Amino acid sequence: MKKVSVSFTLNGDLVTAEVPPNWTLLKTLREYFELTGAKEGCGVGECGACTVIVDGDAINSCIYPILEVEGKSVTTIEGVASKDGALHPLQKAFLENNGVQCGFCTSGMIMSSKALLDHNPDPTEDEIRASIAGNLCRCTGYVQIVESIKNAAEMIKQEK
Amino acid sequence: MNDFEYLMPTTINEAISLHEKYGEGAKYIAGGTDVIVKIKEGKISPQCLISLRHLQGLDNIIYEKGELRIGAMVTHRMLELSPVIRNEFPVLADAVENIGSVQIRNVATIGGNIVNAVPSADGAVPLIALGAEVRVIGPKEARIIALEDFFIGPGQTSLKTGEILVEFLIPKLLSHTGAAYWKHTRRAAMELPILGVAVLISLDDDMKTCTEARIGLGVVAPTPMRAKNAEAILKGSKVDEEILKKAGKAAAQECKPRDSSRGKAWYRRDMVELFVQRMAKVAMERAH
Numbered sequence: 001m002k003k004v005s006v007s008f009t010l011n012g013d014l015v016t017a018e019v020p021p022n023w024t025l026l027k028t029l030r031e032y033f034e035l036t037g038a039k040e041g042c043g044v045g046e047c048g049a050c051t052v053i054v055d056g057d058a059i060n061s062c063i064y065p066i067l068e069v070e071g072k073s074v075t076t077i078e079g080v081a082s083k084d085g086a087l088h089p090l091q092k093a094f095l096e097n098n099g100v101q102c103g104f105c106t107s108g109m110i111m112s113s114k115a116l117l118d119h120n121p122d123p124t125e126d127e128i129r130a131s132i133a134g135n136l137c138r139c140t141g142y143v144q145i146v147e148s149i150k151n152a153a154e155m156i157k158q159e160k
Numbered sequence: 161m162n163d164f165e166y167l168m169p170t171t172i173n174e175a176i177s178l179h180e181k182y183g184e185g186a187k188y189i190a191g192g193t194d195v196i197v198k199i200k201e202g203k204i205s206p207q208c209l210i211s212l213r214h215l216q217g218l219d220n221i222i223y224e225k226g227e228l229r230i231g232a233m234v235t236h237r238m239l240e241l242s243p244v245i246r247n248e249f250p251v252l253a254d255a256v257e258n259i260g261s262v263q264i265r266n267v268a269t270i271g272g273n274i275v276n277a278v279p280s281a282d283g284a285v286p287l288i289a290l291g292a293e294v295r296v297i298g299p300k301e302a303r304i305i306a307l308e309d310f311f312i313g314p315g316q317t318s319l320k321t322g323e324i325l326v327e328f329l330i331p332k333l334l335s336h337t338g339a340a341y342w343k344h345t346r347r348a349a350m351e352l353p354i355l356g357v358a359v360l361i362s363l364d365d366d367m368k369t370c371t372e373a374r375i376g377l378g379v380v381a382p383t384p385m386r387a388k389n390a391e392a393i394l395k396g397s398k399v400d401e402e403i404l405k406k407a408g409k410a411a412a413q414e415c416k417p418r419d420s421s422r423g424k425a426w427y428r429r430d431m432v433e434l435f436v437q438r439m440a441k442v443a444m445e446r447a448h
């Protein structure tokens with residue numbers, strides 16, 4: 001199938017991809033850019049393993065048509081730590097609070113909670129739970145994940 | 161996924177002419193939370209997707225002189241976060257804040273929810289209770305249809321080939337009006353409703369006598385429906401426990417639920433009876 005060209009900002013860098021028009025954002029991230037942090041779990045919007053941030057909002061990249069990112073800004077888990085390698089408070093908090101077990105859901109969990117904290121630095125537990133309602137975890141039972149997000153919010157507050 | 165072209169027109173006319181050009185193989189796509197999933201599951205295989213995301217002016221929420229207009233491309237998340245919706249039309253917030261996940265709500269549109277026309281569409285029931293109309297533009301004409309007449313059957317609407325749903329028009333509410341929606345599910349999130357109930361009630365200055373009632377029900381008939389017998393019981397009466405019970409019973413009788421994996425018909429009927437009463441109470445608390 002004839003390829004199309006799409007340009008957007010990916011983790012802060014302007015990029016162009018040449019891909020078939022029926023590719024999703026997830027497929028492009030994983031197979032064109034070889035950024036495999038976003039995972040394919042269900043492929044149909046149910047599990048959140050593929051969550052990335054587009055123009056500030058968390059979305060399921062597995063059902064996001066690639067051409068719709070033209071001109072937009074996409075952040076994946078690979079763009080969350082600073083360029084010098086220092087981990088984001090969410091990444092630190094997930095490690096310290098056992099928010100990561102097998103790790104399959106983790107990049108999606110962090111992207112959903114990053115979108116939350118970017119908009120709402122002081123969320124209630126209900127708001128935290130609502131923000132990750134679309135992210136399934138088969139390992140942790142969610143308690144440690146919610147603790148991790150609360151802890152990250154505190155770290156961010158203290159940094160300021 | 162099957163091969164398809166992906167086109168991004170910027171005007172309604174351009175979108176319609178592309179649809180005419182590609183004919184049978186053309187499909188409009190809004191947020192794509194339904195279209196892409198169906199393509200991935202092999203249920204549809206369009207040759208050409210025509211994106212509606214770049215059409216100007218379809219993503220506004222306009223509240224003027226009591227009338228509300230919601231563009232078809234407004235996402236559930238925009239509605240959920242809109243102060244106008246939260247303060248003046250909380251019945252819509254009740255519905256949209258429980259659709260899918262944040263990730264889904266960030267892209268899924270209210271227009272897509274309605275055109276999909278599944279009996280469980282959460283957006284349809286509160287909009288019917290609000291007396292919404294839809295404005296449609298097509299190759300031949302533009303027209304306005306009452307939302308309750310828009311649905312023909314499961315997955316079927318009265319949209320003709322190439323027509324685009326442009327916006328929802330919600331007329332000014334009477335004074336002392338309140339409305340509430342209940343999405344009945346087994347899980348707290350990420351589930352389609354077993355049943356959806358929206359009740360709108362307008363009260364007289366005495367704050368007791370019902371001057372207008374509209375009840376929308378979802379998942380208990382092939383299309384979202386109004387419970388007109390129950391409405392008639394409420395309208396004109398002083399609303400008390402007894403009247404509410406009667407209205408609940410009437411709604412349970414006039415709906416036509418089926419057994420499905422998500423719930424048995426008898427259970428749905430019982431829950432209609434209960435939630436019509438509960439939502440009527442919330443609606444009255446909200447009326448001011």
Ligand SMILES: Cc1cc2nc3c(=O)[nH]c(=O)nc-3n(C[C@H](O)[C@H](O)[C@H](O)COP(=O)(O)OP(=O)(O)OC[C@H]3O[C@@H](n4cnc5c(N)ncnc54)[C@H](O)[C@@H]3O)c2cc1C
Pocket residue numbers: 044045046187188189190191192193194195196197212232233258259260261264267268269270271272273274275276280281282283323324325326350351352353
């Ligand atoms: C994980 C998941 C959870 C979900 N949860 C819920 C839920 O809780 N409640 C619920 O009601 N739904 C739910 N849905 C279904 C779906 O997301 C919604 O119905 C959504 O609102 C569809 O909107 P969209 O913009 O994504 O539509 P699309 O997928 O883009 O389009 C849907 C249909 O409408 C047509 N269309 C769209 N816009 C227009 C227009 N303006 N004019 C003419 N035709 C148009 C398209 O051609 C297509 O046939 C869920 C879906 C997923 C994947």
Ligand code: FES
Pocket residue numbers: 039040041042043044045046047048049050051060061062063
């Ligand atoms: S892989 Fe995208 S939501 Fe499951």
Ligand code: FES
Pocket residue numbers: 099100101102103104105106136137138139140
């Ligand atoms: S850590 Fe294994 S799925 Fe969440």
